[in-house]
Amino acid sequence: MIFIIFNELIKLLCISEHLLKSIKYLWYPDLNMENLIDKIVALEKVSKELEPSIEVRNSYNEEVQNFTNNFIATTEEKKSYYGGTPDSEKLGVKPGKKDLKELLSIYTSEVVEKGINPASGGHLGYIPGGGIYTSALGDMLASVTNEYAGMYFGSPGAVTMENELLNWMKEVFGFPKESVGNLTSGGSIANLIALTAARDKHQIKNEKITKSVIYLSPQIHHCIHKAIRIIGLEDIQVRLLELDDLSRIDAGKLALSIEKDKTKGLNPFMVIASAGTTDTGAVDPLKQIGEIAQTNDLWYHVDGAYGGFFILSESVKHLFSGIEMADSLVIDPHKGLFLPYGLGAVLVKDKEAVFHSHHYTANYMQDATTNAQINPADVSPELTKHYRGLRLWVPLHLHGLEPFVACLDEKLLLTTYFRSQLLEVGFELGPEPDLTVSYFWYPSREIDENKYNEKLMEIIHKDGRVFLSSTKIDGKFVIRMAILSFRTKKATIDKAMVMIEKCVIQTNEYFNIDK
Numbered sequence: 267m268i269f270i271i272f273n274e275l276i277k278l279l280c281i282s283e284h285l286l287k288s289i290k291y292l293w294y295p296d297l298n299m300e301n302l303i304d305k306i307v308a309l310e311k312v313s314k315e316l317e318p319s320i321e322v323r324n325s326y327n328e329e330v331q332n333f334t335n336n337f338i339a340t341t342e343e344k345k346s347y348y349g350g351t352p353d354s355e356k357l358g359v360k361p362g363k364k365d366l367k368e369l370l371s372i373y374t375s376e377v378v379e380k381g382i383n384p385a386s387g388g389h390l391g392y393i394p395g396g397g398i399y400t401s402a403l404g405d406m407l408a409s410v411t412n413e414y415a416g417m418y419f420g421s422p423g424a425v426t427m428e429n430e431l432l433n434w435m436k437e438v439f440g441f442p443k444e445s446v447g448n449l450t451s452g453g454s455i456a457n458l459i460a461l462t463a464a465r466d467k468h469q470i471k472n473e474k475i476t477k478s479v480i481y482l483s484p485q486i487h488h489c490i491h492k493a494i495r496i497i498g499l500e501d502i503q504v505r506l507l508e509l510d511d512l513s514r515i516d517a518g519k520l521a522l523s524i525e526k527d528k529t530k531g532l533n534p535f536m537v538i539a540s541a542g543t544t545d546t547g548a549v550d551p552l553k554q555i556g557e558i559a560q561t562n563d564l565w566y567h568v569d570g571a572y573g574g575f576f577i578l579s580e581s582v583k584h585l586f587s588g589i590e591m592a593d594s595l596v597i598d599p600h601k602g603l604f605l606p607y608g609l610g611a612v613l614v615k616d617k618e619a620v621f622h623s624h625h626y627t628a629n630y631m632q633d634a635t636t637n638a639q640i641n642p643a644d645v646s647p648e649l650t651k652h653y654r655g656l657r658l659w660v661p662l663h664l665h666g667l668e669p670f671v672a673c674l675d676e677k678l679l680l681t682t683y684f685r686s687q688l689l690e691v692g693f694e695l696g697p698e699p700d701l702t703v704s705y706f707w708y709p710s711r712e713i714d715e716n717k718y719n720e721k722l723m724e725i726i727h728k729d730g731r732v733f734l735s736s737t738k739i740d741g742k743f744v745i746r747m748a749i750l751s752f753r754t755k756k757a758t759i760d761k762a763m764v765m766i767e768k769c770v771i772q773t774n775e776y777f778n779i780d781k
């Protein structure tokens with residue numbers, strides 16, 4: 267078959283001797299009709315290495331399968347935090363080949379056993395990610411079939427699947443079906459898409475930039491500040507709002523702030539709330555903020571990258587009331603649905619606002635225009651992209667929604683359990699959290715509290731059995747726990763307590779405190 271195609275090609279080339287001459291000149295100076303085919307056949311022998319035989323594939327699959335089985339079987343016994351510096355020599359690209367065994371060995375020592383183990387249930391720092399296995403099956407299928415999920419014309423099935431996943435999210439969050447959405451690489455790009463739509467809807471450009479105001483919490487995720495700069499709004503006015511005792515936006519103060527800006531002749535333009543802040547997991551009063559946004563004709567954006575999917579949990583659902591009022595919403599399945607890194611999502615009600623920046627046509631895409639479905643490429647800066655939908659579609663259908671919801675409920679209860687255990691051994695706790703991020707500190711009477719807890723954090727990191735991170739709340743150094751890994755279980759919290767108690771003893775020893 268391939269040979270017939272080659273022969274046809276050659277015939278075509280011979281039609282124009284001139285063409286062949288110019289090709290000769292460009293590629294191989296010594297090319298002639300006799301050696302052309304010999305050369306192609308010789309190259310094919312080398313290039314076919316890129317299509318391994320079924321035997322080779324089976325053997326690769328087996329090695330990777332053994333690796334992943336061993337990784338999953340041992341990950342909870344191993345450290346959650348290794349620290350360390352990888353050997354760039356070993357990771358470097360060098361001429362020649364290595365076999366898969368050697369690659370897996372380098373991967374283990376230089377990648378898996380360095381830094382944080384984000385797949386570990388003991389990862390209780392930052393916002394933990396997931397890594398459910400069935401999502402990897404979706405990635406495998408997506409990579410092998412290489413479906414083109416950028417445009418409906420190329421893969422109507424892939425695009426319809428992604429749009430159906432977004433339709434499901436619209437239902438979950440009470441967004442109208444006519445909203446548009448996109449499956450992004452993560453929350454940062456999702457926020458960028460939402461903020462761009464807000465800018466374009468309100469036409470914040472030229473001299474309007476410096477007169478316009480964005481209202482947000484000082485606890486907002488830093489990717490929002492990045493997005494503001496990336497979309498050319500660096501010179502816009504940003505009002506950092508006052509928070510209440512639970513680190514939530516004080517809606518009354520927001521209304522006052524908008525009034526004040528209006529009387530100054532400014533253009534209040536957008537308010538951004540969080541459905542779960544990174545520092546303390548606080549859910550802003552979404553409904554009150556939504557009403558204020560509506561009254562004042564502001565674009566209302568909600569960042570639910572960490573907390574959004576907790577709406578699925580009956581016990582905290584009420585906190586999300588009003589999220590449906592948002593003009594745009596960001597959620598991260600690679601956080602709240604326990605997927606491996608690489609899947610965020612954005613929903614935007616106003617399609618035209620999104621299309622203003624992202625919808626494009628080009629001559630070479632003339633075959634690809636169809637209105638049957640929204641093209642992902644029209645809602646995102648990306649054209650060609652990883653076919654991300656499958657990594658969510660496969661697990662959602664294989665498991666059904668129930669275990670996801672149970673996992674979210676479990677995380678909420680584990681947070682309560684962890685806090686009660688900490689209280690019992692003498693820690694002081696931050697306020698009752700809305701979701702699963704919380705903080706605590708050891709009340710040292712002998713040593714400056716910040717100094718004591720900084721040292722304790724250092725010793726906890728050195729231990730590494732369970733990984734916690736720290737933050738500053740009103741200048742106070744506190745240790746932070748974020749429970750969101752699907753592998754975090756009651757046993758993980760018990761292990762964390764054993765580790766923490768031992769680390770307190772070591773910290774006391776370090777400061778020569780007798781207890």
Ligand SMILES: *Cc1c(COP(=O)(O)O)cnc(C)c1O
Nearest residue numbers: 393452453454487489544571572
């Ligand atoms: C994680 C997070 C982000 C950023 O999302 P990425 O997926 O890391 O790009 C934005 N906002 C909040 C609240 C987050 O927790």
